[in-house]
Amino acid sequence: MNMSHSAQGANSQGPKVPDKITCYGCNKNKPAHSFSKTQIAKYMSNIHNEYAPKGRTTKKHHIMCKQCTPQQNSSLTCMICTRTKPLDSFAKAQRKNAEKARCLECMKKREEDDIDDSEPDTDSDGSFNETWDDIL
Structure with a gap:
């Protein structure tokens, strides 16, 4: 019985984030620190998601750098x-x-x-027209 006691890869957290990622907004290759953590998580789910069928998500996420990401309206x-x-x-x-x-x-x-405070409807001759509110 040949058992390996190597600790190699024991702390790995899945696939490694690449050094450069292409931004969907400006279409430039940028370093990973130019993207928010949320955008990097979306990028990584395009590559590998252990909970998704066949290891990938079905939706293709468009990853945008911090400069291209729209800001919240104030x-x-x-x-x-x-x-x-x-x-x-x-x-x-x-x-x-x-x-x-x-x-x-x-x-x-x-x-x-x-609306109820409006004047009652009158004809051109000044006579009063009944409404359903007057009858009821």
Whole structure:
């Protein structure tokens, strides 16, 4: 019985990160330190993922360097008043759709403008038209 007691590779954590990685954004070969840990993890899952079928993920991740990765927005423009305001001026639900975002101030104004407070409908001769609210 020939048993090897070598410790070679005992602490290896899987495949090694390569020295150079190609950025999807600028299409340049850059050193690994130019990429975030998340991007490197995505890159490595393209190469090897021990939990995925056949050792690879089915989705091909596009890896982008820190310079090409878009930054988080710190402000939004309200679609009602067209003012650009910081994120804390918008409700969380409004932040999800930046094109249709309404600031808290405009939302409050809209809430205060109650439809039921409008004047009753009248004909051109000044007579009152009944609505379903008047009948019920």
